[in-house]
Amino acid sequence: MRYIFGAICACTIFLVPWFMLHPETARIVFQPVQAVGDELASVIFSHDPVTVADLQSDYNSGSLFQAPRKVRILLVPGHEPNYGGAEYGSLKERDMTVQLADDLQAFLSDNPHYQVFVTRDTQSWNPIFADYFQNNWNAIKSWEEAQKNEIQNLTLLGEFHPTGSQVQHIDVPDDVALRIYGIDKWVDENDIDIAIHIHFNDYPGHSSVQPGKYSGFAIYVPEGQYANSQTTKVLADAIEKRLERYNAVSNFPGEIGGIVPDQDLIAVGAYNSVNAPSMLIEYSYIYEPQFTNPNLESTAIKDLAYQTYLGLQDFFDSPDASSTDSFGTLTLPHAWTSPTSSSATMASSSAIYALQSALIADGDYPPAGKSLNTCPRSGKFGPCTEAALQAFQAKYGISGEKGVVGSKTLDRLNKLYGQVIKVI
Ligand SMILES: [Zn+2]
CATH class of the missing domain: 1.10.101 (Muramoyl-pentapeptide Carboxypeptidase; domain 1)
Known part of the structure; x- marks a missing residue:
């Protein structure tokens, strides 16, 4: 399940009545904003997105005389240790996401081109992230505010167009949301090349004892106005092709087609906050039969991790795994x-x-x-x-x-x- 933030709504609630009550002041406020418009866009909006060429050159870097620059991947098992996420019977999304992240980490770590980080296990945050949250809590808050302000200013200037989301997301407590912003911030501060947020899906109103009516995977990517949207889309397409060979594409309205551009998900870089390609994969609906059968659950999860790995290899056009595996499934x-x-x-x-x-x-x-x-x-x-x-x-x-x-x-x-x- 996914996270949302409420900025656009808050903006509408505060600004519209205020402008209606104070039209004179509103004009005064708007004029300087417009006057510094170009500068604002170039100074604050100074993103340096990771391009497809950057990633491919990192993957293929290194020579006899120079160590390769590894592709740095962050895997984010969705939700918190012991808290949140979809549940069905004895299945807990927050633990399944860790299992998939660990499987994917194992595939990636066998390949010397990658360096992999995982944010947490089933019990606790990786100490790197626990320390980061603790030492930077206020800095994350201010950074989030700055990102928010940038987007609100650009929206006022007509340079950014809020689109909302096709799919209703689940609201989360402030501290949970802020940790995801913290992960976004950490990604750019630590030269992460690719961030993958791992989830299993459910939908509002679904009974917790009966399988639901939707199934399949969907990959959420940043909406096209965000700086990291293009590279994420190319990567997501490669992973989508591998997943769709053996797994259903979601038939949930709004997820049809399997790739879902989204402006609001913090994980993909809400408020244009991430330079690295960043995607959120809803791998399946939690009640699907391959998970409810305890003899199959780990096989099914590992296969999804493997297909994600093969998708990355296809993106890097690397012959070491994908082209020699004619089956594409473990x-x-x-x-x-x-x-x-x-x-x-x-x-x-x-x-x-x-x-x-x-x-x-x-x-x-x-x-x-x-x-x-x-x-x-x-x-x-x-x-x-x-x-x-x-x-x-x-x-x-x-x-x-x-x-x-x-x-x-x-x-x-x-x-x-x-x-x-x-x-x-
Ligand atoms: Zn989730």
């Missing part, structure tokens, strides 16, 4: 071991999850007329899997095993998806 290759004429005996969630991945990779899943929203990778063998399996069998001329995994189907699956296929 669930493949998979060795299926139990030939059977009954789907019931192939009941291991991970075997079915891998089967669904294989059927996606082969172009049979979701079955015709369905989407990954209605037929997600679930680890359950139901009508979606059965229909897709029939299409797979028809394509390869497998008969006598209609809609179940018999020995011929198993052989074919293992031949196609039981081993790594390297693309040179």
